[in-house]
Amino acid sequence: MKATHCFYQDGEHKWVAIVRDPARPECLIDTNEYLVVHNGAGLLMDPGGAEVFPAVFSALSAEFDPGALAGLFASHQDPDIISSLALWLEFNPRLPCYVSWLWASFIPHFGGSAETFVAIPDEGMEINLNGLTLQAVPAHYLHSSGNFHLYDAKARVFFSGDVGAALLPPKSDPLFVENFDAHIRHAEAFHRRWMGSNEAKRAWCERVSRLSIDMLCPQHGAIYQGADVERFINWFDGLRVGIAAG
Amino acid sequence: MPVPSAGRDLARIVSINEEIKSIVAVAFKINIMALNAIFLAKRAGTTALGFGVLSNELRVFSQDLKTAMGGLSGVIHKAVTEVSVLLQDQRTLRLLQQAEAQSGGHARVREALRLRLEKMERHQLSLATQRRQLRQVLDNVAQLVELGGVLAKSAKIEAAYGQGFSASLGQVSGEFDGVVEEIRRSLGNLNKSEFFARR
Numbered sequence: 255m256k257a258t259h260c261f262y263q264d265g266e267h268k269w270v271a272i273v274r275d276p277a278r279p280e281c282l283i284d285t286n287e288y289l290v291v292h293n294g295a296g297l298l299m300d301p302g303g304a305e306v307f308p309a310v311f312s313a314l315s316a317e318f319d320p321g322a323l324a325g326l327f328a329s330h331q332d333p334d335i336i337s338s339l340a341l342w343l344e345f346n347p348r349l350p351c352y353v354s355w356l357w358a359s360f361i362p363h364f365g366g367s368a369e370t371f372v373a374i375p376d377e378g379m380e381i382n383l384n385g386l387t388l389q390a391v392p393a394h395y396l397h398s399s400g401n402f403h404l405y406d407a408k409a410r411v412f413f414s415g416d417v418g419a420a421l422l423p424p425k426s427d428p429l430f431v432e433n434f435d436a437h438i439r440h441a442e443a444f445h446r447r448w449m450g451s452n453e454a455k456r457a458w459c460e461r462v463s464r465l466s467i468d469m470l471c472p473q474h475g476a477i478y479q480g481a482d483v484e485r486f487i488n489w490f491d492g493l494r495v496g497i498a499a500g
Numbered sequence: 501m502p503v504p505s506a507g508r509d510l511a512r513i514v515s516i517n518e519e520i521k522s523i524v525a526v527a528f529k530i531n532i533m534a535l536n537a538i539f540l541a542k543r544a545g546t547t548a549l550g551f552g553v554l555s556n557e558l559r560v561f562s563q564d565l566k567t568a569m570g571g572l573s574g575v576i577h578k579a580v581t582e583v584s585v586l587l588q589d590q591r592t593l594r595l596l597q598q599a600e601a602q603s604g605g606h607a608r609v610r611e612a613l614r615l616r617l618e619k620m621e622r623h624q625l626s627l628a629t630q631r632r633q634l635r636q637v638l639d640n641v642a643q644l645v646e647l648g649g650v651l652a653k654s655a656k657i658e659a660a661y662g663q664g665f666s667a668s669l670g671q672v673s674g675e676f677d678g679v680v681e682e683i684r685r686s687l688g689n690l691n692k693s694e695f696f697a698r699r
Binding site: 255304305307308309311312315316319320321340341344345 | 591592595596598599601602603604606608609612615616
């Protein structure tokens, strides 16, 4: 079963990370799922692949009533992001899934109907979670061509999807980045290969550096907090991406 | 609840479908052979009148066989769809069962599990209906093939009265007999399929 860590709480407003499944088969990439809760309603970000659903569900249910989930947010279309969709819909067939308009007719291959999807336009949109405004921030081509991150201005938490992801060695995978220089080595190859456009990366860095962020939460690896958030944005800004060897 | 393997059923249906395709190919072969036999009987004239009638009947038989196999393909198609749905059911069920076990029997998982089991039961009932229909159509085809066998044997007898043409008529009727036997073997294989052994 995965572990849950509540890393932000202010009354009825909290962020929970669902991470590190010790029973996960090695052939599956490890993923982080994030839950934001406000006044009893929850939004689950990148709920994960079908095969990790039992681990995610059980961890989530230990912390939160899955029946109170108000929606799912898929940063993009990859199987490790949203192939569990059909299983979440088993619980609540009316659960909406926020996703880029670009993928709204592709993701139904994982499940759901036309009513399931809330298509996010390219410029992004606001998502209301029981009184809390979340901002879907464009991150196109980082790495998917229709890609969004989610910003909670009140909590100053930024869910960054695959941006900031690091493929950490086993048993050396803390929840928060502890040593930026050591950590970023595990992120470099991933970003060079998976992030497809230097222009898109530049635009994202400019956009995100204008936001007040205390914690930047990627879908793989550890969370950046405090000064490491700016360090990461600067590092990413200077990195040449879209490069494959050979 | 033990989960039956829809994956194995799918493999079995695929092999049934391949066997059906081979029977359809043979039915086409009989049609061409019967057409040639009709021309041969015409050339042989009055000595091969009976053979000509039988060749005509064999041609009708090949068309009936083709139609019956087409019906069989329709049933197979439905069964493949149903088994594929069951495959999805099984995967969902497995993941829900794991979620139930890991969450200590969370009420919402139990409810989802119950609903999924109900759906799965409906799909299994539907598959059982497809299986019965398939068996029924196969039985009908078997009767048709028996008729084809009788026609082929009668053609062999008629060929013996073909005088100067009896050698070539005998060869053609022997081929009829051979292909009907081929169909019988294929039907035997279909009937032995493990797909029908499932309940």
